Amino acid sequence: MDTSDRFQIAIDRDARVPLAGQIHNAIGKAIREGRLAPGARLPSWRDLAAQLGVARGTVRAAYERLIDEQLLVPAGAAGTFVSRHGIPAPPPPSPGDTAPVPDLIQRFSAKPLVFQMGVPGQDTFPATVWSRLFAQAARETAAGPMGYPDPRGEARLREQIAAYLALARGLACSPAQILITTGYSGALNLVIRALGLEGQAAWMEDPGFPLTRRALALAGMRLVHVPVDAQGLDVEAGVRAAPEAALAVVTPGQQAPLGVTMAPARRRALLDWAARQGAWIVEDDFLSELQLRGRAAPALAALDDAGRVLHIGTFSKTLSPVLRLGFIVVPAAKARHFTEVAACLAPAPASAPQLALAEFIAQGHYLRHLRRMKRLYAARRDALTACLARSPLHASPAMAGLAVRLALPDGADDTDIARRALDHGMAPGALSNWYVSMPARPGLMLAVSNVSEQTVEADCRTLARLIHGKG
Numbered sequence: 205m206d207t208s209d210r211f212q213i214a215i216d217r218d219a220r221v222p223l224a225g226q227i228h229n230a231i232g233k234a235i236r237e238g239r240l241a242p243g244a245r246l247p248s249w250r251d252l253a254a255q256l257g258v259a260r261g262t263v264r265a266a267y268e269r270l271i272d273e274q275l276l277v278p279a280g281a282a283g284t285f286v287s288r289h290g291i292p293a294p295p296p297p298s299p300g301d302t303a304p305v306p307d308l309i310q311r312f313s314a315k316p317l318v319f320q321m322g323v324p325g326q327d328t329f330p331a332t333v334w335s336r337l338f339a340q341a342a343r344e345t346a347a348g349p350m351g352y353p354d355p356r357g358e359a360r361l362r363e364q365i366a367a368y369l370a371l372a373r374g375l376a377c378s379p380a381q382i383l384i385t386t387g388y389s390g391a392l393n394l395v396i397r398a399l400g401l402e403g404q405a406a407w408m409e410d411p412g413f414p415l416t417r418r419a420l421a422l423a424g425m426r427l428v429h430v431p432v433d434a435q436g437l438d439v440e441a442g443v444r445a446a447p448e449a450a451l452a453v454v455t456p457g458q459q460a461p462l463g464v465t466m467a468p469a470r471r472r473a474l475l476d477w478a479a480r481q482g483a484w485i486v487e488d489d490f491l492s493e494l495q496l497r498g499r500a501a502p503a504l505a506a507l508d509d510a511g512r513v514l515h516i517g518t519f520s521k522t523l524s525p526v527l528r529l530g531f532i533v534v535p536a537a538k539a540r541h542f543t544e545v546a547a548c549l550a551p552a553p554a555s556a557p558q559l560a561l562a563e564f565i566a567q568g569h570y571l572r573h574l575r576r577m578k579r580l581y582a583a584r585r586d587a588l589t590a591c592l593a594r595s596p597l598h599a600s601p602a603m604a605g606l607a608v609r610l611a612l613p614d615g616a617d618d619t620d621i622a623r624r625a626l627d628h629g630m631a632p633g634a635l636s637n638w639y640v641s642m643p644a645r646p647g648l649m650l651a652v653s654n655v656s657e658q659t660v661e662a663d664c665r666t667l668a669r670l671i672h673g674k675g
Contacts, residue, residue: 215256223258227266235275235286242288246276318663319650320631321461321607322521325584326654328577329524333569334560341559348555356543357384357531357552361562365517365531368565372493374502375515381539383532384552387525388490389419391516391532392453395486396423398538398545399451407442407452411638413460416453416488425451429641432459436466439473452478453486456504458495460488461607461638461649465501472507479510487515491606493574494522511535519561522574527557581606584655591664597671599650606653609635612646612671621670622648628666 213230215223234240246252249267253260267284270276277287316323356362362379369375385391396402403424408417410429420427428449430442437454452474456466466474478485487504505515518530534542552558564570588608592599599608610632612618618634625632635647648667655663 213252213256215258224262224265224269227252227256227258227263228269231266231270232273232275235270240286242286244286246284246286248283316654317626317629317631318654318656318659319625319633319648320654321633321649321651322525323651324521324524324653325577325580328573328580328653330564330569330573334564337563338556338560341556341563344559345554345556353552353555355547355551356380356382358555358558358562360566361558362531364562364565368570369503369515369517369533373489373500374506375533376506377533378536381533381536383534383542383546384558385516385530385532385550386528386553387520387530388488388516388518389415390528390550391518391530392416392419392486393423394532394542394546394550395484395514395516396420396425397549398542399484401425401451401484404450405446405448407437407446407449407454408640409437409454409459410640411461411635412453412640413455413488413490414637417640420453427640431641432462432464434464436464436470437474439470439477443477447477447481449481449483451484451486453488454504455488455490457487457489457500458491460490461609461633461635463607463609466504471504475504475508475510475512478512483512485513487513489515489517491521492517494577495606505533508535511537522570522577523561527561528553529557529561581652584657584660585652587657587660588650588652588655588664591660595664595668597664597668606651608650608652610648610650612648614646616646616671618646618648624670625667628670630663630667632667 213227215226217223219226221229231240231246240246246267247255249260249263253263256263267276267278271278271284274289275287277285279285316326359379361384362382365382366377366379369377383391383394385394401423403426405426405428406420407430408420408427409432411432412429417427428442428446430445430452431438436456436459437452442449442452454466454474456471456474458465474485477483485504485508489503491500493500503515505513512535514535515533516530517533519527520530523529532542546552585606585608589599592608592610597610599610612621618636622632622634633649633651635645635649639645
């Protein structure tokens, strides 16, 4: 574990305290304050001495004193570690350590809970195949040239994504139009920065993804909340409210959270508006081919003749959000400009995961993985809907079958129910959090990805008790 960002040792050669004492005090304080976690590995005597510009014996004396105080534990050639015992508990997290979007993410780096939205099944990740490919990619990266990588991302991955999009999404594009990003958030940030959209008006679906809404607001954009109905975004309502908007962010394939597919007439109206106004459209293709009902509609960008659509995809829902890998397809006329902005402000993430993903797709593992996930998720959805059908709760499919939308009795507080469900190991999403200008509709979104067929009956009973105020 790299501890260099957890504490710093300031050496004062004019101080009365010996150098070994200064090192001892700095490390001991970092351990007691929780900045060095139990089990953290410290630099070797040689490495720390070189960093501080002192003799190795000075560092050794400081370490030995900390070992005597049972704050450090020696492990021979393996190194020296912070003790796991006898250290005061670190202080509680400050407000800045909490999740910035608690209605979507309760805790960072934590195992997803039952019904939690936006995460794949924890038992679906192809760990064996991925580990082999990642190790191979890591060796290749380590042995490769030590120059700056392409800010657009690895060419092999961009080529594989271009081929996949042509096959699965009906979108013809060249690898030069694709930029690899740190997930959806990284792609959205790149769009706003590259097109200079800060401070302008943006259409936002209502209901719509809260994180997108928050991101656009942080960029200083003026949000125009456009209603969504059974045909998708109501383009005429958007034109009436803000015809001059510079951006529209849509989920035309599987609307989040209602799951409807944007009708062909609405798609054409949206594209015509963008071409007429010189506006841009961000197509958030968050589920790609991963839907359980029928085949996904072609991408909106596949119909774009005017070069106004920016297609964003991610592997967070299909593989893992831990990878932090997404991509954006930009119009050909904007490819060079986006490359320049990426090189200066938002270059692609590390090469090893990209190369591993490129091989994962090239060897056919990705399509096989999607087929397997669809079978598993369909079985979990069926188990959940069968369970709810035996209860008085009214449920309907949502998010292309990957979630169930649960209607609540009039007057129910869905945010309170969702909050209390956390104490029972469940994380249903409060539907009202997705609405802004339209009347909030109390309901719960129940994702099926981490539903267990063995415990679904008990989970439904617990949820029913919470809804009726008995939990």
